[in-house]
Amino acid sequence: MERRISTLILLSLALSGVGALNVVIPQPLYEYARGDNITLPCTFTLKPGSTPPLIFISWSIEGVAANAKETQIISYYHPSKITDVKKVYEGRASMDVDINSGKANLKLNSITLEDNKNFECRLNVPGDDEGKPAANTRLVVLVAPSTPICKIEGKAEYGQNINLTCKSEEGSPAPTYKWDSRDVQNMPRVRDPRTTDKGGVLSLFNISKDTSGYYTCTSSNKIRSATCNITLTVMPPSMNIGSTAGIIAGVVAALVALIVIIYCCCCRKKKKDEEYAMGVREEEYHDEEPDKNGKRPPADRPPVPSNPKPTRRDYDD
Known part of the structure; x- marks a missing residue:
């Protein structure tokens, strides 16, 4: 008896979902290369015989990290056929909707790594809150590794x-x-x-x-x-390289200093030699004196020795 009751309960639960709202995304994961234009499919079925005056369809994204925030990126209103796109996705996101065939696909152009997220397709139908109003999938944007x-x-x-x-x-x-x-x-x-x-x-x-x-x-x-x-x-x-570089730098500095010292010594020795040569010449010749008439000899006349030898005429005088 108890077994029959359990069977009836399970059957009633199964039948209660028949004809209820049902949203489906065929695959749990989609992979596309970065830069592709893609379509994430979403299908739905309404309660048989129902003609709801209003249907609200939306796509949302959620980061793959724990406790990530869910953000609605695009929504569609039926029967007004108004589409509302979040500013960040303007020009990239659109919806391909057909209420009669139960289609609400999301289209994304030029996908990037920022689109590497979980996506949810959801339908809100006034008066129809039974069944499965939403479905989820994961988008993986494929990017080759950069050169490590x-x-x-x-x-x-x-x-x-x-x-x-x-x-x-x-x-x-x-x-x-x-x-x-x-x-x-x-x-x-x-x-x-x-x-x-x-x-x-x-x-x-x-x-x-x-x-x-x-x-x-x-x-x-x-x-x-x-x-x-x-x-x-x-x-x-x-x-190690640092020590070797330090040693080389020290040796080079020492060589430069040695070259400077040798150069300075050579310059000093040369200067002393020049001073010595000039001193000898000054001793050999004194300044030319005027003759007896008070006149100096011509410039081209050779200098007179400091101690000239007396001539015979001088003795006669």
Whole structure:
């Protein structure tokens, strides 16, 4: 008896939904490439024999994150055939509506990553609140991964722990990352069991000379892949690039200072030699004196020695 009652209850519940409002989106997920013009289909059925004086149809979006806010982007009013589009979607969103055939498709032009959201198609019919008035789907905008950026975090010195990072600025679905490495001879090598590769971060522990080599990161999703490369050179702590550069700079500065000192010494010695030569000439010749008549000799006359030898005429005088 109880079994018969349960069957009757289930049957009555099933029949209660027959002829009620029903909204359907055929697929739970749609995937399109960025920049495509797309159509998200939505069909509906009304209660048989009903001719509602007013039907309100709307499409809304909701972010994929938890507790995301739902926003209505476009709505349609029947029988006035008025369409109201949210300002952000003007020129991109429209509705293809046919009440008789039960169609309320959403059309979106030039989709972007911002359209990567959940979409809802909903009908409001006065006096008909039974059945399923709304349906949902997810739009995934496909974008190939951008060329990833590879970086080294930490000091590439013996005994250090470092991370090699790899990140694509964009990609939908979110790209996955994989690191591969080769030794300095460009030969594949077995990865150290302590090494971890997670989320684009390759962690290397207690690195040594053998860790040096070529590292390649591949960023990929269902569309395509992109790569970036790093050349890792592990050196002793005293041979890092900063110390080497400092030593070279110091040596260059010392050489420049030495050259300046030598140049100054040479200039000073040359000046002393010139002064000495001028002093000797002044001792050899004195200023020319006037003759007995008070006249100086012509300019082209050779200078008179300071101690001229007496002539015979002088003795006669």
